[in-house]
Amino acid sequence: MASTPDSHNAVVHDGLVVHDLSRRFGPRWVLARVGFDVPPGDALLVVGHNGCGKTTLLRCLATALKIHHGSARFGGLDMWENRAELRHKVALLSHDSHLYEDLSARQNLDVWAKMGGLHKDLDALLERVGLEHTGKRPVRAFSAGMRRRLALARVLLKDPSLILFDEPFSALDPAGRATVAGVLQELRERGATILLSTHHHEIGARFADQAMRMKEGRIVWKGPSHELLSSGGHP
């Protein structure tokens, strides 16, 4: 993965290839010339302080935000130009849970499955994230950790090839973290391409061989995850 933005024209693979990506809100650029690539089936850990642009980067790659300069490609397709097609393959686990508060966990998965024309064993999914005993309780009555688990189940429903995790371990107890870690491991074994943004770099580094550190909308370091770990998160 170790490559500079300028060298990305030469990157040839069907994974995620980001070149010179920039995004502004009003006059302020929050992402500036970000470039990296993640080969298919690999995982990349993204770290950085709050406000450094991690979430904006993930939202651009999820096609929730338009890229104002540069490009991002996945599976050889430009992500914004082909967003209708790529949205079937890309999933984002974000700060917003995308859940309906008045519906139960199963009803939430059911309506998302119906809206996407997806046929999955919903009970098995709920069991996978440890929410099989929530019954008819509405999401409104769930704890933050339970919502996070259900949001993860919703992402798994789609069976995506590129998964963007934005702080997947936040608001989770140790058991919840173990569940998310187990799902991440399964996704890696299944060959999904993963981008993982987290403050828990010691957990994140277990699932990603490569890492990058962002500051003020730019990449300030890229390298192997073990270097990030050995430097205490500040290489």
Next chain:
Amino acid sequence: MTLLKQSLAVAYKDLLTEWRQPSRIAGVFFFCFALLLLFAFAMPNTQMLSDIAGGTLWLGLLLASTRSLDQSFHLEMENGALEGMVLWPVPPLAMFYGKALANALLLTLVTLALTPLVVVLYHPVWNGDIPTFLGIVALGCLALAAPGTLVAALSVQARGSSALLPLLMFPLVVPVVVAASKATTLHLEGDIMSQVDDWMRLLVMFNLAHWALDGWLFTRIAEDG
């Protein structure tokens, strides 16, 4: 997956959400009922009450519809579910038609629940048949739902959306209120001059124009990146 199936899935989701939290639709019903009651108290004599029964029903429904339309998009904003639908991906057209259909069904339900109360409160002459009355109700509710859903989508992210929605919606639906009120009143009175068909034709044309045009406009605003 076809547009129809996805639209029906969105409508199913909206109706299921309302079913799980019936206080919202009950709130719309009681708001409309209170308006009808207040109008009845304000009228000086019972003959006048009978004459304005049809118009008052639609006016009350119009005012109450702003509440239900506003709520339908606020639910989508709670946890970013609207963005979730865009990224799922649910096509914007399916989103619009699904939500508009669910809104139309809920408005129809409220109208049907209010009709017996209008009969008791306003004592209108009822010479018309039930199927035509149901046709007028369905056409009127569909005609309120399409532009209402579009305007609710436009206003939901604005500060003070509940005040903005009626300001944007009322000028658009004046023809609906006029046509539905006239059709209802004439139908209840017996329609001696056979004018109900013309008012219903106007509602059909309004529906055709708005269900096509508003769907297209919604797709334009659903994604601005």
